[in-house]
Amino acid sequence: MRSLLGVLAATTLALGAAPSLSAQEAAPQFTLATIQAEAAKGQADAISTLGWMYETGKGVSEDNSKAASLYKTAIAQGDSFGQWRMGVMIDEGTAQGSQAQAVALFRQAAARMGSAHGIEGIGVLYANGQGVARNMDEALAHWMVAAAAGDEDAMKLLMQYMPGAGTPEAGKIYDRANAIADAYGINPGDEAQTAQR
Numbered sequence: 001m002r003s004l005l006g007v008l009a010a011t012t013l014a015l016g017a018a019p020s021l022s023a024q025e026a027a028p029q030f031t032l033a034t035i036q037a038e039a040a041k042g043q044a045d046a047i048s049t050l051g052w053m054y055e056t057g058k059g060v061s062e063d064n065s066k067a068a069s070l071y072k073t074a075i076a077q078g079d080s081f082g083q084w085r086m087g088v089m090i091d092e093g094t095a096q097g098s099q100a101q102a103v104a105l106f107r108q109a110a111a112r113m114g115s116a117h118g119i120e121g122i123g124v125l126y127a128n129g130q131g132v133a134r135n136m137d138e139a140l141a142h143w144m145v146a147a148a149a150g151d152e153d154a155m156k157l158l159m160q161y162m163p164g165a166g167t168p169e170a171g172k173i174y175d176r177a178n179a180i181a182d183a184y185g186i187n188p189g190d191e192a193q194t195a196q197r
Helices: 004-017 032-040 044-056 064-076 080-092 099-114 116-128 136-148 152-161 168-184
Strands: none
Touching: 032 044, 044 064, 044 080, 064 080, 080 099, 080 116, 099 116, 116 136, 116 152, 136 152, 136 168
């Protein structure tokens, strides 16, 4: 496996030079009716997208209970976006569940197709000691993997908290990040599932 260090350095440089696209230029546009129709057919990604719409109040009235119900339906089909968002809702107290459930959902989401946001979320749990023992090295290693898989929030967290390159602390974190990437089957630069809705 290629080293995450090289990809991370290239990603850091590229983010500064890359032109930004507005969300409207970068993402296809869907209507509520088309999403509801696909959800009614049982498509997990449409169900979780509809859940996100209810969670955030985008295009519909905000309804966390409805969002959680839709996420649970999508989760039953193995949808990693639904797992990630349900974990976030539990973590934020907008859905019922324990911290242990939130951690499990984040981990499942991260493991499925290398969900970059799920991996970044695990890092946040380690950084805050939520459902797991607080461990900044473990948080940084997860953020490094998520950043290499394309998560911009993880990149920002790394830039804020990562020890300087060449230090013994950084070396341990790089090694752990490579082990995490191997465990999730992620190669740097892979098209990770980033859960952009």
